[in-house]
Amino acid sequence: FPSHDTSYQWQVSTDNGTSWSDVSDATLSTLTLSSLTSANTGAKYRCVLNGGAVTSNAAALTVYDAIAIGTQPVSQTVCSNAASVSFTAAAIGSGVSYQWQKSTDAGATFSNISGATAATYTITAPSITLNGTQYQVVVNGTSPCSAVTSNVVTLTVNQVVAITTQPTAVTQCPSVATASFTVAATGTGLTYQWVSTVAGTDTNLTDGTDFTGANTASLTVNTPSTYTGATFKCIITGTAPCAAVTSNAVALTVTPNFGGTYTVGTGGNYATLTAAVAAYNAATCFSGNVVFSLTDASYSASETFPIVVNSNNNAGSYTLTIAPASGNNATITGSSASAILKLNGADNVIIDGSNNGSTSRNLTIANTNTGTSSAVVWLASIASPANGATNNIVKNTIITGNAPTTTLAGIVTSGATIGAAADAANTGNTFQNNLITAAYYGVGLAGIATGESNNSVLNNTIGSSVAASKIGYEGVFVLNQTNVSVTSNTILGVTNAGSATTNIAGILVSGLTTNGVVSNNTISDVKCTGARSAYGIMLAASNATTGITLANNVVYDVNCSSTNATLTRGGHGIAITTGGGYKIYNNTINLNTSNSASTATGVSAALYVASGVTGLDVRNNIFANTQTLTTRYAIYDATATNAAYTTLDYNNYYSAGTALGYLASARTALICYRDWE
Numbered sequence: 001f002p003s004h005d006t007s008y009q010w011q012v013s014t015d016n017g018t019s020w021s022d023v024s025d026a027t028l029s030t031l032t033l034s035s036l037t038s039a040n041t042g043a044k045y046r047c048v049l050n051g052g053a054v055t056s057n058a059a060a061l062t063v064y065d066a067i068a069i070g071t072q073p074v075s076q077t078v079c080s081n082a083a084s085v086s087f088t089a090a091a092i093g094s095g096v097s098y099q100w101q102k103s104t105d106a107g108a109t110f111s112n113i114s115g116a117t118a119a120t121y122t123i124t125a126p127s128i129t130l131n132g133t134q135y136q137v138v139v140n141g142t143s144p145c146s147a148v149t150s151n152v153v154t155l156t157v158n159q160v161v162a163i164t165t166q167p168t169a170v171t172q173c174p175s176v177a178t179a180s181f182t183v184a185a186t187g188t189g190l191t192y193q194w195v196s197t198v199a200g201t202d203t204n205l206t207d208g209t210d211f212t213g214a215n216t217a218s219l220t221v222n223t224p225s226t227y228t229g230a231t232f233k234c235i236i237t238g239t240a241p242c243a244a245v246t247s248n249a250v251a252l253t254v255t256p257n258f259g260g261t262y263t264v265g266t267g268g269n270y271a272t273l274t275a276a277v278a279a280y281n282a283a284t285c286f287s288g289n290v291v292f293s294l295t296d297a298s299y300s301a302s303e304t305f306p307i308v309v310n311s312n313n314n315a316g317s318y319t320l321t322i323a324p325a326s327g328n329n330a331t332i333t334g335s336s337a338s339a340i341l342k343l344n345g346a347d348n349v350i351i352d353g354s355n356n357g358s359t360s361r362n363l364t365i366a367n368t369n370t371g372t373s374s375a376v377v378w379l380a381s382i383a384s385p386a387n388g389a390t391n392n393i394v395k396n397t398i399i400t401g402n403a404p405t406t407t408l409a410g411i412v413t414s415g416a417t418i419g420a421a422a423d424a425a426n427t428g429n430t431f432q433n434n435l436i437t438a439a440y441y442g443v444g445l446a447g448i449a450t451g452e453s454n455n456s457v458l459n460n461t462i463g464s465s466v467a468a469s470k471i472g473y474e475g476v477f478v479l480n481q482t483n484v485s486v487t488s489n490t491i492l493g494v495t496n497a498g499s500a501t502t503n504i505a506g507i508l509v510s511g512l513t514t515n516g517v518v519s520n521n522t523i524s525d526v527k528c529t530g531a532r533s534a535y536g537i538m539l540a541a542s543n544a545t546t547g548i549t550l551a552n553n554v555v556y557d558v559n560c561s562s563t564n565a566t567l568t569r570g571g572h573g574i575a576i577t578t579g580g581g582y583k584i585y586n587n588t589i590n591l592n593t594s595n596s597a598s599t600a601t602g603v604s605a606a607l608y609v610a611s612g613v614t615g616l617d618v619r620n621n622i623f624a625n626t627q628t629l630t631t632r633y634a635i636y637d638a639t640a641t642n643a644a645y646t647t648l649d650y651n652n653y654y655s656a657g658t659a660l661g662y663l664a665s666a667r668t669a670l671i672c673y674r675d676w677e
Contacts, residue, residue: 404472
């Protein structure tokens with residue numbers, strides 16, 4: 001406006017210029033308005049100069065509300081398993097728009113969050129990785145209004161409480177001083193509270209006499225016997241708002257000790273031997289030796305055969321004894337295709353048939369099964385993991401099979417397959433003062449191929465003069481043994497009457513057997529028929545340096561009514577067929593029983609040495625053959641030379657035949673035996 005204008009009057013129209021009114025005190029060339037709001041938008045203003053002489057153009061006024069945040073976002077704390085978390089801001093102003101931002105460097109820098117342009121920003125399934133992230137929102141308005149930034153807020157994500165390892169039940173022996181339970185968990189700010197449950201009542205535990213670590217991940221029960229049967233659980237609490245988690249409840253069991261004497265029979269601790277042995281097999285705690293005292297006269301119909309004593313490492317060196325009660329005569333009898341009693345890799349088991357601690361035989365064990373693969377007592381090794389039956393004793397017991405042609409063995413040690421070579425060494429076993437009858441083998445020791453040691457067969461009576469109770473093959477069978485002792489046994493009544501194609505022997509030593517002793521045995525009534533052989537003692541080891549000692553044995557009444565004139569088809573007192581390094585001392589051999597058939601053509605010898613045998617030390621023996629039929633010798637050596645001997649001296653020879661012995665040819669004079677010496 002020209003400076004020479006003399007008067008101004010500003011006017012306003014709020015009806016789009018239809019009507020105008022003066023603005024109070026607006027008489028200067030410049031109109032200044034204050035306290036405007038968006039409600040003033042649309043008003044028009046003009047200036048009237050010199051009382052209306054000149055009127056300016058009308059100018060419209062537009063006013064935008066400034067941006068102001070009325071509700072600031074607030075920090076949030078959630079658990080990592082939350083479904084979502086939200087931040088909200090509320091702003092006023094013209095043209096309000098939002099842009100949420102986040103900072104992962106403690107607020108040093110912020111960056112826009114894509115798509116986060118609403119008043120509320122929601123994070124779905126916030127993870128622990130977002131813990132500590134900061135957020136703000138920038139609120140923009142219509143230009144020229146300035147943007148406004150909210151307060152900075154923080155998201156705290158606490159790790160949800162989760163149990164990674166549950167506590168496990170504890171079963172232990174009374175000798176264990178304490179019991180422990182442990183839980184493992186993840187989460188933020190974990191605290192622990194162990195709880196016991198006794199008779200349905202929960203108790204929060206505190207440290208003291210009975211407990212240690214009641215508020216830690218591991219609880220120790222200092223008096224476990226007091227709390228046997230109780231259950232324990234742990235309540236694990238994290239930082240709010242994460243919920244607490246409770247572990248599984250697990251039991252504390254203090255197993256009673258197994259040890260001492262238990263009566264077995266009607267009204268006893270166990271009604272049956274089957275139940276008693278099952279308890280032994282399951283026992284985890286032992287306080288001493290265990291004795292099963294048999295109080296009944298018979299154990300049969302109520303038993304489950306075979307009664308199997310398993311390997312129980314928990315027993316340590318404690319023994320298990322099965323014996324008749326004082327003054328009681330007991331019988332264990334049944335039909336089993338494997339055995340009546342089986343020691344399955346078991347150790348330190350004693351079967352003692354005496355009811356008074358002496359050598360009386362007051363226990364009978366009988367197997368009536370008619371199969372040919374069963375035994376009465378079977379010590380079995382376990383193939384995997386390899387575990388032999390060791391340090392067991394069977395003594396003072398009457399062992400009875402079904403028949404000489406059916407039951408495989410009275411007592412046998414072998415592998416997992418009955419009668420087969422052991423899968424692991426069955427060592428240190430003793431079979432003593434037993435009466436063994438009516439079986440194919442009396443005692444069979446079938447060792448592992450590499451040999452097993454220190455088994456003993458002592459003072460047994462094996463066989464019988466009664467046909468039905470005789471032994472059908474071998475009184476004692478020894479295979480793959482080291483330091484075996486077959487001593488002071490009486491073996492009588494070995495017959496192949498049920499199988500005329502089977503060789504028989506009172507004692508057979510075979511396989512990889514070294515450094516054993518066969519001594520003081522009395523062997524008689526060993527008789528075969530058919531085209532076979534009968535041996536009082538047969539040495540057939542596979543090694544040339546056995547070191548086996550055969551001493552002070554008495555062998556008589558051995559013959560074979562063979563119709564085969566071959567040397568190996570006859571009756572022999574001692575037959576050495578393979579191996580070497582044997583020591584033959586102070587034995588008395590008398591083949592005093594003639595063949596029963598006049599047509600028999602077999603050859604017999606008190607001592608028979610096969611070709612290929614070496615390293616014999618033969619001294620101070622009596623070799624007599626007083627048979628009256630067939631070809632017979634005191635000594636028969638098939639080697640044709642004296643190379644089989646390291647020593648052959650101080651022996652007495654007698655033959656009722658035309659020749660005293662045989663070395664390359666029949667020898668009639670004693671002087672001829674200088675060829676051996």
